[in-house]
Amino acid sequence: MTFKGRDIVSIRDFTKEDLLHVLKVSKEMEEDKPQLLASKILATLFFEPSTRTRLSFESAMCRLGGKIIGFSDEKVSSVKKGETIWDTAKMAERYSDVIVIRSPIEGSARLAAEATSVPVINGGDGANQHPTQTLLDLYTIQKAKKNIDGLKIGFLGDLKYGRTVHSLAIALSHWKVDLYFIAPDALQMPDHYLKDLQEVGIKCYQTDDVFVVSKNLDILYVTRIQQERFPDPMEYEKYKNAYRLDQSLLSHIKDDMKIMHPLPRVGEISPELDETKHAIYFEQAGNGVTVRKALLALVLGKVE
Amino acid sequence: MKKIERKIPAIKDGSVIDHIPSRDTFRIMRILDPQEFIHPITVTLNLKSKKMGKKGVIKIDNRFLTKKEVNKIAILAPSATVSIIKNYRIKEKIEVKIPKELVSIINCSNPTCVTNREKVDTKFKVIRDDPLEAKCLYCERVYGKDELELKRK
Numbered sequence: 001m002t003f004k005g006r007d008i009v010s011i012r013d014f015t016k017e018d019l020l021h022v023l024k025v026s027k028e029m030e031e032d033k034p035q036l037l038a039s040k041i042l043a044t045l046f047f048e049p050s051t052r053t054r055l056s057f058e059s060a061m062c063r064l065g066g067k068i069i070g071f072s073d074e075k076v077s078s079v080k081k082g083e084t085i086w087d088t089a090k091m092a093e094r095y096s097d098v099i100v101i102r103s104p105i106e107g108s109a110r111l112a113a114e115a116t117s118v119p120v121i122n123g124g125d126g127a128n129q130h131p132t133q134t135l136l137d138l139y140t141i142q143k144a145k146k147n148i149d150g151l152k153i154g155f156l157g158d159l160k161y162g163r164t165v166h167s168l169a170i171a172l173s174h175w176k177v178d179l180y181f182i183a184p185d186a187l188q189m190p191d192h193y194l195k196d197l198q199e200v201g202i203k204c205y206q207t208d209d210v211f212v213v214s215k216n217l218d219i220l221y222v223t224r225i226q227q228e229r230f231p232d233p234m235e236y237e238k239y240k241n242a243y244r245l246d247q248s249l250l251s252h253i254k255d256d257m258k259i260m261h262p263l264p265r266v267g268e269i270s271p272e273l274d275e276t277k278h279a280i281y282f283e284q285a286g287n288g289v290t291v292r293k294a295l296l297a298l299v300l301g302k303v304e
Numbered sequence: 305m306k307k308i309e310r311k312i313p314a315i316k317d318g319s320v321i322d323h324i325p326s327r328d329t330f331r332i333m334r335i336l337d338p339q340e341f342i343h344p345i346t347v348t349l350n351l352k353s354k355k356m357g358k359k360g361v362i363k364i365d366n367r368f369l370t371k372k373e374v375n376k377i378a379i380l381a382p383s384a385t386v387s388i389i390k391n392y393r394i395k396e397k398i399e400v401k402i403p404k405e406l407v408s409i410i411n412c413s414n415p416t417c418v419t420n421r422e423k424v425d426t427k428f429k430v431i432r433d434d435p436l437e438a439k440c441l442y443c444e445r446v447y448g449k450d451e452l453e454l455k456r457k
Contacts (some may be wrong), residue, residue, distance in 0.1 A: 010444065084422045092453050107418035107442025128443050193445055 004301030007113035008121040011167045012133045016174035019138060025256040025303055026139050026287075026294040033293075038065035038304050043096035044070030044113075045088060046123065047103040052131070052263060053123045054286055057100050067227070069095060098300055100124075106290035107165040119299035127163055127229060133262055134167040140284040141219055144258045148172070152216050154180040156243055157223035157268060159189040161230070164262045165223055166193055178203045180213045184242055187225070210243065214252045222261045222268055246270035253278065260284050305332050311344060319369045320387045321362040321377060328381045329360030335376045337453045341367060356383065356410045369398070376409055376454050378402045379436065402430055406438060417443035424456075 001021055014022075042061045046054055049072070058068050070092075085103065089112035092099050101112050102123035109122030109129070124130040142148055152238065153172065155165045159181050169179060169189070179202055181189040192205055207213055222245065230236040244267060245259070260282040261269055273279050297303045324332060326349050331403035336353040338345055353359040368388050370378075376383050378400045388396040406428040412419045419426045419442055426439040 075457050085418065086422055103420045105421055106414060110442050111418045111424060211435065
């Protein structure tokens with residue numbers, strides 16, 4: 001299997017073998033390899049603000065000895081002058097060996113991948129895809145639980161607009177898992193995702209009460225209610241405080257249950273849970289560097 | 305059937321779209337952009353049909369439908385048949401079949417899709433024929449038949 005030259009645009013492009021291979025190479029990337037990408041240049045085209053994705057890609061590239069060029073605000077790029085994503089990608093391909101693009105415009109990574117011959121990695125395209133987040137989520141689950149098969153995984157929060165939930169659920173459908181979707185009705189998992197999951201034999205449960213199902217769970221994946229995705233601010237006000245996990249959760253969960261969160265959080269997990277053995281969300285953010293190291297090395301053909 | 309045929313004048317050269325569900329006939333007219341046509345077009349609705357109950361027929365003089373136009377018709381009315389007429393005879397029957405990939409045939413209704421921001425051909429993958437469902441290969445939104453917005457040209 002070779003990933004050399006491959007674009008990482010959508011988690012739907014990955015077979016189970018692809019996912020397993022990325023997880024395997026990610027494990028190898030836990031070790032230092034400070035010269036692996038020496039002489040390679042990463043272009044980061046960030047058309048919207050991002051903290052974790054941009055910093056972890058930059059950290060990954062630095063840790064492998066590569067260099068970085070790019071921008072993190074479209075105001076400083078030529079896009080402000082009206083340059084298209086297509087032209088920006090065409091230009092960046094001549095300056096770099098691999099491109100990471102993040103944009104609020106859905107499909108922009110696919111378009112950039114078509115425009116260029118160097119590998120393009122999607123760092124998030126609006127409400128659509130964020131495949132590297134999904135891969136680091138999978139890696140975190142595997143690292144915490146060893147086997148993904150047989151796990152009962154709960155998703156809590158904004159399941160309607162939350163792309164991390166959608167992508168992770170699709171990726172997990174390659175394994176034998178039970179999925180619990182915990183959200184108010186208005187923010188529940190969209191029907192077409194449920195249909196896709198059930199068609200491949202995944203058992204799905206829906207509830208609005210986390211305490212009804214929390215005892216069953218091996219993993220609880222919490223997401224933020226995202227203000228920016230709500231078309232109506234009144235709707236956001238109604239749901240923004242729907243869930244606030246604190247110490248009271250601890251008597252309703254298994255001893256080895258782990259809590260994940262793609263971050264940033266705004267109050268859905270109380271800091272008092274941070275020091276418990278259940279909280280692995282900062283470790284999860286750290287795994288972002290490891291998995292992105294693996295992806296950069298794979299698409300640049302420096303590891304097989 | 306003979307009675308029905310007599311109600312619609314025959315054409316010497318051109319295209320005949322038959323077996324259209326009556327309710328979809330004008331939608332098909334719209335995508336053919338009839339203002340561009342200079343020769344007569346005959347549209348007939350509510351013809352009795354044994355199979356369909358009621359059907360529509362469109363006859364277009366002196367114009368031969370392209371593959372792309374037939375693909376658009378397939379999306380709206382997969383039951384339709386398209387015949388090319390030359391000298392009053394059926395020269396060719398074009399199979400009305402939904403292609404696996406629809407390139408530059410449908411607009412993506414998602415305003416934040418890149419195809420609505422940059423000059424790029426839309427690409428949709430047909431993921432289900434009946435009922436029709438197609439996915440935008442850029443923003444990955446899935447649309448049902450009634451949500452699909454066909455390009456005018």
